[in-house]
Amino acid sequence: MLVYAYVGHVYPMSARGTAMGAASGVGRVGAIAGPLIGGWLLTAGLAYPWGFYIFAAVAAIGAVGIALVNRNPAPDEPMPLTEEEADRIGARPHE
Numbered sequence: 001m002l003v004y005a006y007v008g009h010v011y012p013m014s015a016r017g018t019a020m021g022a023a024s025g026v027g028r029v030g031a032i033a034g035p036l037i038g039g040w041l042l043t044a045g046l047a048y049p050w051g052f053y054i055f056a057a058v059a060a061i062g063a064v065g066i067a068l069v070n071r072n073p074a075p076d077e078p079m080p081l082t083e084e085e086a087d088r089i090g091a092r093p094h095e
Helices: 002-010 016-043 047-068 083-089
Strands: none
Touching: 002 016, 016 047
16 A cells, blocks of 8 residues: 555656556556466475575565665646647657
């Protein structure tokens, strides 16, 4: 549940729904993959200690991802709606 508060704090209101959906989707993938991997390891007779190692590696990747995330709160101004508006405020990278 903390991820929803974090996403609500970091993303502007115009992108908040998409960000919450993406965060929720990643959580669902983990909720499905975790038991599948655990069951596969158990069936293969490798549950101990390999289960710990695999899930520790996933946790380490998550920790690195969290360390790389921008922690500044979202700006209050709305996101640009058109390409012209994005060019005017400098929000779009030029190619």
